[in-house]
Amino acid sequence: MNKKNELFDLEISDITSEGAGVGRKDDGYVVFVPFTAPGEKIRCQLLKAGKSFGYGKLAGLVQPSPARIEPDCPAFRRCGGCALRHISYEEELRIKKNWVIESFRRTGGFDVSNMEIFSTENHDRYRNKAEYPAGTGEDGQLCFGLYAQRSHRVITCADCLLTPAFYGDILKAVEKFCRRYRLPAYEDGLHENGFVRHLYIRDARATGEVSVSLIINGDSLPHSDEFVAAVREACPSVVSVSVIINKKSGNEILGDKCEILWGKETITDVLCGLKFEISPLSFYQVNRDAAELLYNKACAKSGLSGSETLLDLYCGAGTIGLSASHSVSKLYGVEIIPEAVENAKKNAVRNGIDNAEFFCADAGEAANMLADRGVRPDIMIVDPPRKGCNDAVFEATKKMMPGKITMISCNHITGARDAARFAELGYHITELFAVDLFPRTAHVETVVCLKR
Numbered sequence: 001m002n003k004k005n006e007l008f009d010l011e012i013s014d015i016t017s018e019g020a021g022v023g024r025k026d027d028g029y030v031v032f033v034p035f036t037a038p039g040e041k042i043r044c045q046l047l048k049a050g051k052s053f054g055y056g057k058l059a060g061l062v063q064p065s066p067a068r069i070e071p072d073c074p075a076f077r078r079c080g081g082c083a084l085r086h087i088s089y090e091e092e093l094r095i096k097k098n099w100v101i102e103s104f105r106r107t108g109g110f111d112v113s114n115m116e117i118f119s120t121e122n123h124d125r126y127r128n129k130a131e132y133p134a135g136t137g138e139d140g141q142l143c144f145g146l147y148a149q150r151s152h153r154v155i156t157c158a159d160c161l162l163t164p165a166f167y168g169d170i171l172k173a174v175e176k177f178c179r180r181y182r183l184p185a186y187e188d189g190l191h192e193n194g195f196v197r198h199l200y201i202r203d204a205r206a207t208g209e210v211s212v213s214l215i216i217n218g219d220s221l222p223h224s225d226e227f228v229a230a231v232r233e234a235c236p237s238v239v240s241v242s243v244i245i246n247k248k249s250g251n252e253i254l255g256d257k258c259e260i261l262w263g264k265e266t267i268t269d270v271l272c273g274l275k276f277e278i279s280p281l282s283f284y285q286v287n288r289d290a291a292e293l294l295y296n297k298a299c300a301k302s303g304l305s306g307s308e309t310l311l312d313l314y315c316g317a318g319t320i321g322l323s324a325s326h327s328v329s330k331l332y333g334v335e336i337i338p339e340a341v342e343n344a345k346k347n348a349v350r351n352g353i354d355n356a357e358f359f360c361a362d363a364g365e366a367a368n369m370l371a372d373r374g375v376r377p378d379i380m381i382v383d384p385p386r387k388g389c390n391d392a393v394f395e396a397t398k399k400m401m402p403g404k405i406t407m408i409s410c411n412h413i414t415g416a417r418d419a420a421r422f423a424e425l426g427y428h429i430t431e432l433f434a435v436d437l438f439p440r441t442a443h444v445e446t447v448v449c450l451k452r
């Protein structure tokens with residue numbers, strides 16, 4: 001019988017893609033224990049005893065893993081952001097590679113055990129974006145922080161090591177502004193009059209431009225001039241200050257309306273030698289340097305000769321397709337967020353690219369529309385959100401049957417599932433590799449090249 005609070009020794013054999021260690025008790029019972037490392041022996045306290053598996057807490061280290069290191073962030077363990085800060089980065093890469101291999105074996109039946117994983121030098125302060133949720137602190141006042149593990153409880157952290165240190169100055173200034181006018185935190189709709197949802201900061205690494213947005217559950221921000229002044233004083237590199245209106249219930253962070261209060265509508269970054277304008281509502285990879293590595297490798301491994309037609313589905317502000325546009329004869333891009341499509345069109349013009357056409361639509365619907373019009377891409381790039389490709393994408397693939405498909409996936413589980421669906425249509429994997437876009441967290445990006 002496995003009882004709550006029971007103490008026992010446990011050997012950790014593996015680590016799940018949520019970042020929890022996995023061990024098996026002598027009787028075969030599986031226990032998940034966060035902040036442990038494969039190969040180590042621990043003392044475990046059972047916190048939750050389910051029928052077939054349980055959740056435990058690290059109560060002591062009997063034989064620590066040689067890869068274990070001292071976590072360097074005071075919020076580690078409380079914060080839901082980093083899951084792997086207690087192990088060396090080399091071990092983290094080994095673990096992440098194994099996640100991808102296992103997903104493709106289990107979910108798709110593929111053997112990709114010879115895959116490589118790539119990363120850049122910077123494992124800290126690489127994020128160019130933060131979305132700090134608003135909560136209510138112990139003093140009853142609004143505070144911005146980070147979500148705790150698997151919860152929407154806000155914890156405070158003076159300096160998150162994944163983002164630039166100056167983000168903390170902006171956070172403090174905006175917190176002060178919200179407190180002065182007693183603006184209440186929204187906290188997942190918990191407060192009837194909840195107003196401030198998130199503080200949203202972005203920076204363009206190549207140019208240093210910064211944008212700051214306050215996401216509110218309301219139509220306008222009172223004292224917005226003072227908000228602008230506070231932000232500009234805290235951060236001289238800010239070039240764009242806005243409010244984003246999000247009155248939807250649920251946990252979607254961004255709303256669909258952005259009002260610029262001061263400055264420009266976009267920040268401009270440089271990626272793969274091209275200039276990209278990015279609106280607050282447009283997706284942009286959070287780790288610029290690693291994204292550049294990812295795009296370069298994905299394009300190189302896709303083997304473009306200059307004469308192909310390329311269809312870039314889920315294209316965001318057009319970054320991948322435009323980076324490859326000089327190696328193809330025609331580029332079609334599809335993206336559902338209107339601001340991102342506007343960015344993509346302008347980004348083409350700005351970089352002197354005249355062989356690109358962008359559509360604002362659902363990826364699957366637009367792909368079917370293009371297929372019905374007789375468009376037959378030689379290569380299709382898909383870069384869907386975490387839930388993977390829509391069914392309609394596979395329907396359109398069946399009609400167009402591009403010679404090559406390159407799939408970029410931020411979720412190796414849905415990525416493996418989608419690769420299996422492409423395999424059913426007659427494709428096989430020619431290349432698979434991962435790029436660590438998210439060091440210290442339980443996320444990794446996978447690239448799969450398929451051929452008909």
Ligand code: SAH
Nearest residue numbers: 283314315316335336337362363383384385
């Ligand atoms: N390829 C881009 C963006 C990838 S993120 C880049 O590397 O920057 C995934 C993108 O898919 C986001 O921009 C999101 O807005 C978009 N998206 C989400 N659902 C979509 C859908 N059903 N159809 C088209 N685009 C969608």
